[in-house]
Amino acid sequence: MPVETTAHTLRQDADRLAGGYPALLAEAERVAALVAAGVHGRRRPGQGETFWQYRPYDVSDPANRIDWRRSARGDAVFVRDTEWEAANSVYLWRDGGPGMNWRSDKSLPTKRDRASVLSLALTSLLMRGGERCAVLGESERPRSGRVGYERLAHRLAASEGSLDMLAGKLPAHAKLLIASDFLTEPEAWPQRLATLAARPASGVLLHIIDPAEETFPFKGRVEFQTPGGWMKPYLLGRAERAKADYRTRFQAHCQRVEDSARHLGFTVIRHHTDQAPGPALTALYQAFEGTL
Template identity: 80%
Template sequence: MPVQTTAQTLRQDADALAAGYPALLAEADRVAALVAAGVHGRRRAGQGETFWQYRPYDPSDSANRIDWRRSARSDAVFVRDTEWEAANSLYIWRDGGPGMDWRSSKSLPTKKDRASVLTLAIASLLTRAGERIAILGESERPRSGRVGYERLAQRLALSEGAQDRLNGKLPAHAKLLLASDFLTDPDGWPQRLAALAARPASGIILHIIDPAEESFPFKGRIEFATPGGWMSPYLLGRAERAREDYRRKFEAHSERLTVTARQLGFTLIRHRTDQPPGPTLTALYQAFERSS
């Protein structure tokens, strides 16, 4: 057999990664459509670079805001408004680590799929309202509108969501949406979030949880394996005996994330994958509204 070229291999890998993209995009659009009826548009005038509208001059406006070319075509004086850019747009990071591909039941989505649906859905809502969205560390610049949303969705579908993307280019005072289970190197997250807050940036932490991670319903002889196989499997003879210790550790992890978010000015929203995405999407949109 001929040896595959690097380009062919990359294409196959990309196709495999994007295989679930149409279904995820359709689900995100469905969830966004359900929520959209209850929210309002955000477009308004303000500081920015993109033209929004002409409006009649007001005495409170400075003279350098007058558009003399437009005013010359009528008897009125007009001001050129640019579109308000809320906190320099929203930058999204969706964790793509091995642990995010896990689910405790075939009836549930993986944590990665649910995080993808929610981040795509909030992007859909915000781009409809004229906001600009980018994938942190991967998008060349924030985009708005349907075309911008489509390009962002394609990039998100292919994104590996590596943690080093958190070091990507980020304007000062940008808004962030970080979606993860925050279980990969949990002790390192306070430092990562502090580094983002120092840039400075703020926004929303979306904590994705599989119900079994919270309740630990396992019984009997169970073998546990780490995502990605970086450690040898661990065998428990009677898993139920470890339940209380596990729950305390998981609650401590969640509480630490809560305290870190509060101290750094992030809004924390939790979502369990056995719950419908609509209420969480509404909470995400409302949190973005409050932070703008």
């Protein structure tokens, strides 16, 4: 292949990957702003140098915690609390498999886009609380702050999200967000999660589901094709006859993912792409708030 053709192809690929980035970032910021107004911040008393609050003295407090200058203003004795300042590292992985680019209706986002928006919105909220975040499998270290957020957002939006990235460098006791439909090699996910838990790491699985994947609304003669074309098309003469069996199998798949994850210490949050992203983001943020 000529060098000119290769360079042109690379530019096209780069433009395609980056094309949806501004829209994803804007949507993530909008969702994060809505949720931020309704959730409690992660600021709390603990080890640190920044002043947090004055509070009444308790008999369990050591005497050296008393702020005598503040206490001298009245009859009560006060303790000076500092703000907790132990930032954690959160790693994100958004599945980029062919199936994640699917949607059952043009009015719905693809599973990949919704996973990206929720991942970015969660990152925004966590970084506001002082946490450091990174894309799992990328070479960059975890970052915080606005510049760090924008760098991470661009990397996540353009990330291939390959399964190999789950084996990326990960410090012990790091927290993870894994966003996927878990339909690629579903039988292998229990082992993947066990490998991550053994490193050791824990966190949240965001299970992204298109509504048609769960309800199977198809009727009549329907040809089914696998994203990426790794299997031959499959033709059903009367699709409605397969509905009951399909739904039973799909629910069994979802339950298998949840059972494996919870057994290994991961929290599972399901989200359907026809639902508003706000409730899912609130659930994600609260799940991480309890572990960081």
